[in-house]
Amino acid sequence: MTDPIMYPVRLVRPPLFLPLWHFAVACFIGTMITDITYFRTAEIMWADFSAWLLTAGLVVGVVAAILCLVDFFIGRLVGVNRLSVVYVLGNGVGLVIAFFNALIHSRDAWTSVVPMGLVLSAATLVVLILGGVMGRAAVYRRDLGVVE
Template structure:
């Protein structure tokens, strides 16, 4: 064996540790769209009952801001669930991804409904807001229950 091969074989293998930055950014940004979509639902219901244009315009801004801010956590979640294969992803993690994706599609449809004139957006805006918030609520509850199960398993 040559000296070069001996040196090459003596090098330690590079161990890649998972990034801590991406999960931190995900955990920071993931709840923000949920809050904005809940606000959209509240504004939509208020607009439906009062017919005050302020609430309709506010809901349109909230759903748009929620969609813009939802981009980064969803891309990080896409990388964690489907692209990165360092560790196994649970069934709950995949379900969370799909529920969030369908909720974002409903929110995009809701943003398009909010582009209508005045009261023409009612009742579709309320229905789409309820669908968006319900899907995100189910996803957040499932992930919280999954984390709770992991934490209980770590204590045993």
């Protein structure tokens, strides 16, 4: 009998926080869309939608950040390097900007969105896009979350 050929096996343990974080980012994208719609139409319903999406994104984002810390401290995230630390810190900065955006959105009527709320929504998305690029590089180029 011949010996079976041994192939290296890679087991992937996906991080717990990623599905929740993706939901939070989708809420922040929706906030930007509803902010732009409110700016163009001045219909108060869109400002309300922005506030709701922003609140949902913040709540879920904070839960995702806590799960990310849990993943990190229990050793579920292997291969943590400088790039992944920049990714996590960038996402934290995005949450902080979104928090200040929620404070701005708590105002009444036109000033809740225009101009500062719109600027903070755009800044949040820029930071999260840069964080997403860093995260992609950390996961796919550095084998984050992969055990050999």
